[in-house]
Every structure is written in C-alpha cells, then in structure tokens.
Amino acid sequence: MVVELNRRLVKGYTHFKDDPRVIHLRKGVADYNKQLRLLGIRDHQVEYAKFSWIQVIATLIYRLGKLALLTIGTLPGLILFAPVFIATKYISKKKSQEALAASTVKLQGRDVMATWKLLVALAFAPAVYAFYTAAFTWWAYHNRIQGLVPDWMPLWLIVPIGMILFPTITFAALRIGEVGMDIVKSLRPLVLSLNPSSANTLVKLRERRAALAQQVTEVINTLGPELFPDFDAARIVTDPFREDRRPAGKTEVDHAAVPEIRRTGATDTEVESPTREPLPRNESFHNLANIGFFSTRPSSRSRSRSGSFGGRPGSSGQQLKPLSQVTTKDGFEEVSSKIRDAMRERGERRRRRSEDGSWDMASSGPGTPSSEGSRKDL
Numbered sequence: 001m002v003v004e005l006n007r008r009l010v011k012g013y014t015h016f017k018d019d020p021r022v023i024h025l026r027k028g029v030a031d032y033n034k035q036l037r038l039l040g041i042r043d044h045q046v047e048y049a050k051f052s053w054i055q056v057i058a059t060l061i062y063r064l065g066k067l068a069l070l071t072i073g074t075l076p077g078l079i080l081f082a083p084v085f086i087a088t089k090y091i092s093k094k095k096s097q098e099a100l101a102a103s104t105v106k107l108q109g110r111d112v113m114a115t116w117k118l119l120v121a122l123a124f125a126p127a128v129y130a131f132y133t134a135a136f137t138w139w140a141y142h143n144r145i146q147g148l149v150p151d152w153m154p155l156w157l158i159v160p161i162g163m164i165l166f167p168t169i170t171f172a173a174l175r176i177g178e179v180g181m182d183i184v185k186s187l188r189p190l191v192l193s194l195n196p197s198s199a200n201t202l203v204k205l206r207e208r209r210a211a212l213a214q215q216v217t218e219v220i221n222t223l224g225p226e227l228f229p230d231f232d233a234a235r236i237v238t239d240p241f242r243e244d245r246r247p248a249g250k251t252e253v254d255h256a257a258v259p260e261i262r263r264t265g266a267t268d269t270e271v272e273s274p275t276r277e278p279l280p281r282n283e284s285f286h287n288l289a290n291i292g293f294f295s296t297r298p299s300s301r302s303r304s305r306s307g308s309f310g311g312r313p314g315s316s317g318q319q320l321k322p323l324s325q326v327t328t329k330d331g332f333e334e335v336s337s338k339i340r341d342a343m344r345e346r347g348e349r350r351r352r353r354s355e356d357g358s359w360d361m362a363s364s365g366p367g368t369p370s371s372e373g374s375r376k377d378l
Helices: 002-016 020-039 044-050 053-080 082-102 110-147 155-194 196-227 240-244 248-257 268-272 329-364 369-377
Strands: none
Touching (some): 002 196, 044 155, 053 082
C-alpha cells in the first residue's frame, strides 16, 4: 500500500509539476527545509517546541546523564576497534578517489567506498581479534592478568574466552554508540528551546509545518481525482469535508456507480427489487460464512433420488430457506447433534436399501436348492 501511494504521488507530481499551485507548494517546502538546515534540526524534531521550559530542562538533564553512561560503555569497544575504523576509512577513501578519476558517470563514488569498507573490515577485523586473543593469552601466561585469573584455570581456556569477549565488547559498543548518537542529535532542539531568541523561531516553524501539511493535503485532494478516477473510491481514510461538499445532484449518479448485489436463493419478488447497498448488513467480508454463497443450500441435481428435496421454487420438494445464523455455544451443539442424527439416519436408510436390493436379487436369481427340491416333488 505504501509503495502504491508513493508511486501515485510521484506520478501526480510529474504530471502537475508545472501547475502554479504545485510550484507555490514546492517553494514553501524548500523554504521550510532551508530553515531546518539553518537551525541544524530535522523535521520530526520540530515537535520539541511544544514542551514547556520545565519539561525541556528535565529532558535535557536526563539525556545528558544517559549519554555519559553510554559513553563509558562505548569507550572500550571504540578503542579496540579503532584500527579497523582507521584502516577502512583510509583505504575506502583512496579507492573511491581512484574510481572517480577513472569513471565519467560516478558523482561521489559512495558505492565504491561502501564496498571497500566492507571488504577491508571482513579481512582486517578477524586479524585484529586474533591479535587481541594472543595478547590476552600471553598476559594470562605471564602474570595471570595481574593475579585476577586463578591458578587452577588452564591456559587453553583463555583462548575461547578471548575469542568471545572481544567481539562482544565491540558489538556492544556499536549498539550503544547508535543510541548515543541519537541522543546527541536530539540535544540541539532542546537547547534551542531554552534559548529565548530561538524559542519563538521554533514555534513559528511548527506553525509553518502544520500549514504546509494542510496545503499538501488540499492540493492532493484537488488534483488527485483529475489524474486517478478511483481516487475517492480507493481512499484509505475518508475525507468528511469532501463528503459534505458533494452536490446534491450527484447523489443518483453515485448510487448508480455502486454495483447492485442480488442475494442468492431469493424469490422472484426479491430479485425485482435488488438492494443498492455495497454489502448487506447481515453479511461481512470478515466472516465468509455470512456471504450469500453459504446462506442457502445448493439446488439438488437432476439425477438425485426422489427422496431428496427439490432446490428450485415450484418443485415437488420443499422450498429451501436461508439458514439461520448460529452465534451461541448451545446453538452450535444443537446443530452438531442434528447433523450427527441426520448422518446416522442417512446411513441406516442406505443400509436398508442395500439389504432390500440384495434380497430382491436373491429372489429373482436362479433356483435355490429348496426350489429345485420342490420341483422334483412335483
């Protein structure tokens, strides 16, 4: 759904990009983004302007304390993985410059830089971990890591401990660093909210953001139906304002556009007046058992036995009626018992018919010993 919305938005912008309303809206969005860049904040960070100064101070103190704790947890992994950072940065930058000099289509060479960072890290990180594990084992052999390792622990056990410990430290530093960077980026809007000279700017920027959002919605609602005929029919969220502004003369046209639904198993009088509702009230797509397919029994075949009921109106059998809905547990049990009784009765009826057929075949077949004896007596 999101991909389809984005596709339609791009198609609509490409089609109406020369429209004065779209040009004016594009200019307003560009000015808004320029103000965000001057303040050094993101669009979602403008909401901080809603906080009072007490909330801003409390949030700022909490995030500074959290950032200090995260920094302590990040430093060990940052120091251990620093050689990999330096090597990947240097080699990838050099390879990117070479690719830019040899190519006429590359603009920045970020794909080359990312590729070489990955290749260098895959080759250099295991070597660094192996070096750290060897140094850790030598330290344990030399003085038992300043006496922290007990004498009963064998040296071969230090190797797997080091192979697990050092990657875990660097991975934890990576995860903690991501959270810490998010906190660092969120500090600037809080500081700007405390500054009296910039607080008013953030308030105006928030109002400008709300106005732009309303303008974008109005432009889409105005130009969308011109490009996509099913714009209003395929809406995810209905627009009550557009429903209120609908002219009264279009009511019949809108009703005619709704497909007519004929209930299955209905009589001739019901067929003459079909419902114009998109979906009957007692039927829902969320419950397939309530759709018209299952609301009546199917008509019997022409080769069915004479004992079965006819499925068409006016036949010799009993006319079929819609099944009633069962919603309670007792109702389900009653239906189950009726089904079991009907199946049992049907089985007994088949068994009696098969027995009657076997007796008929026996009586109409060749003479039995008793009949032959009676003939001899005659």
